[in-house]
Amino acid sequence: MPFGLKDRSIIVTGAARGIGAAIARGLAAEGARVAVADLSKEKADETARAIREAGGSAIAVEVDVRDRAAVRTMIDEAVKAHGPLDVIFNNAGVAQTKPFLDITEEDWRFVNEVNALGVLIAMQEAIRTMLAQGGGGKIVNTASIAGKQGYEPLAHYSASKFGVVALTQAAARAFGKDGITANAICPGVVATDMWKVIDEGFRDHGLTKKPDEAFETFAAGAVLGRASTAQDLVGVACFLASPASDFMTGQSLLVDGGMVFV
Numbered sequence: 288m289p290f291g292l293k294d295r296s297i298i299v300t301g302a303a304r305g306i307g308a309a310i311a312r313g314l315a316a317e318g319a320r321v322a323v324a325d326l327s328k329e330k331a332d333e334t335a336r337a338i339r340e341a342g343g344s345a346i347a348v349e350v351d352v353r354d355r356a357a358v359r360t361m362i363d364e365a366v367k368a369h370g371p372l373d374v375i376f377n378n379a380g381v382a383q384t385k386p387f388l389d390i391t392e393e394d395w396r397f398v399n400e401v402n403a404l405g406v407l408i409a410m411q412e413a414i415r416t417m418l419a420q421g422g423g424g425k426i427v428n429t430a431s432i433a434g435k436q437g438y439e440p441l442a443h444y445s446a447s448k449f450g451v452v453a454l455t456q457a458a459a460r461a462f463g464k465d466g467i468t469a470n471a472i473c474p475g476v477v478a479t480d481m482w483k484v485i486d487e488g489f490r491d492h493g494l495t496k497k498p499d500e501a502f503e504t505f506a507a508g509a510v511l512g513r514a515s516t517a518q519d520l521v522g523v524a525c526f527l528a529s530p531a532s533d534f535m536t537g538q539s540l541l542v543d544g545g546m547v548f549v
C-alpha cells in the first residue's frame with residue numbers, strides 16, 4: 288500500500304463513470320473505503336459493485352451536488368458506513384459547448400450550478416463534518432485546464448472551473464489552521480462521456496464536421512502525444528488523498544500530458 292490509504296473514509300462525487308469512477312476504483316485498490324456518489328444511483332451501484340467484486344470496500348450513494356440536504360445525507364451515509372470522513376473528491380461536473388455570444392443565462396446557471404455551486408456546497412458540508420470530527424481532512428476538487436485558461440466555445444464552463452480553483456485557494460487559506468487541506472486536479476482532454484457531449488456540441492454548432500474531430504484537435508495539444516484516459520488521473524488522486532501530500536494546500540495541479548504550463 289504505497290499511498291497509505293488503508294481504511295481511509297473517502298467520498299468521490301460524480302463517481303458513477305469517467306474520471307470519478309477511475310479515481311474511486313484506484314483509491315479502493317489502495318485500501319480506501321469509498322463512497323461512490325452520483326446523480327445516477329443505478330450507475331453508482333454498478334461502480335460500487337465492481338469495486339467490491341475486485342476485493343475493495345465501497346457503497347453507492349445518490350446525490351445531486353446542487354442540493355445541500357442531499358449532500359448532507361451523502362456525507363452522513365459515508366460516515367455511518369466507513370467512519371469519520373478523511374477525504375472528499377468533489378469531481379461531479381457537466382460541460383456544454385456554446386459559442387460565446389450564444390451562451391444564455393440558463394446555460395450559465397446549468398453549468399455553474401453543478402460545477403461551482405455544487406463544489407462550494409460539498410466543500411462547506413465536508414469541512415463542517417471535518418471540524419466537528421476535531422479537525423484534519425483533505426478536500427480534492429476536479430478543476431480543469433479550463434480552470435487555468437479560458438477556452439472558446441466553453442466560456443461558461445471555463446468560468447465555472449476558474450471558480451473551482453478560487454474555492455480551492457480560499458478554503459486552503461481559511462482552514463489550514465484546522466489541518467484541513469484543499470487542492471485541485473486539472474485534467475486536460477480525457478476520453479470520457481463528457482467529451483462526447485463537448486464534441487457533439489462542436490458539430491451541432493457547425494464548428495467541426497466529423498465525430499471526434501474536436502476531441503482529436505484539442506488532444507493534439509498535449510506534448511506527451513496522446514489524449515488522456517481517466518486512469519491518467521488516478522496516481523495524482525491517490526497522492527492527494529494520502530499523507531504524502533500533507534504539506535501541500537491551495538494548489539491546482541495540471542495533469543494534462545503537457546498542454547498548459549503555468
Ligand SMILES: NC(=O)c1ccc[n+]([C@@H]2O[C@H](COP(=O)([O-])OP(=O)(O)OC[C@H]3O[C@@H](n4cnc5c(N)ncnc54)[C@H](O)[C@@H]3O)[C@@H](O)[C@H]2O)c1
Nearest residue numbers: 301305306326351352378379380431474476477479480481
Ligand atoms: N473529460 C475531460 O476531458 C475533463 C477535462 C477536465 C476536467 N474534467 C472534469 O472532470 C470531472 C469528471 O468529468 P468526466 O469527464 O468523468 O465526466 P462524465 O460526464 O463522464 O462524468 C460525470 C459524472 O458526474 C455526474 N454528475 C453530473 N451532474 C451531477 C450532479 N448534479 N450531482 C451529482 N453527480 C453529477 C454524472 O452523472 C456523471 O456520472 C468533471 O468535473 C469535469 O468537468 C473533465
